[in-house]
Each structure stands twice: as structure tokens, then as C-alpha cells.
Amino acid sequence: MGLIQFRRLWGEKVIVERKNRDVVVGTLSGEDGMFIYLENGQLIRENQTIEVPTAIISKKSISMLRVAKNDS
Secondary structure, rough: OOOOOOOHHHOOEEEEOOOOOOOEEEEEEOOOOOOOEEEEEEEOOOOOOEEEEEEEEHHHHHHEEOOOOOOO
């Protein structure tokens, strides 16, 4: 998974589903070879939402990453 790059999605609001069933929603702000970085996010775990100003997610733990639809 480390070879996958998400640079075209920088600045986009994304939904990241992790292998442990956590979901993180936020703005993709950057990445390196092993991690992606989200800002202004929310962690959704067991039907609870936790605000996370910054999230660092291992690319190995990602099950799916998709662009969130705009609700405007």
C-alpha cells in the first residue's frame, strides 16, 4: 500500500475506511510513503463521533479511501 499516492486528492474532503472498521472523514492535507495526513476531521467508531483536528493514518491500515460528496 505504500506505493499508492493520493496527491491528486490533496485539499479534498475524503472518507477513509480502515481495516479495523474505524472511519475517518476529513480534508486530505498531505502524505508521505507510509502515511496520509488529514485535517479538520472526525473519527467515527462504534457509532460515536470524535472531532480530530489532525489525523495521521498509516497507508497499510486503509481499507478504502473515497472522495466525500459535496452537500452544497
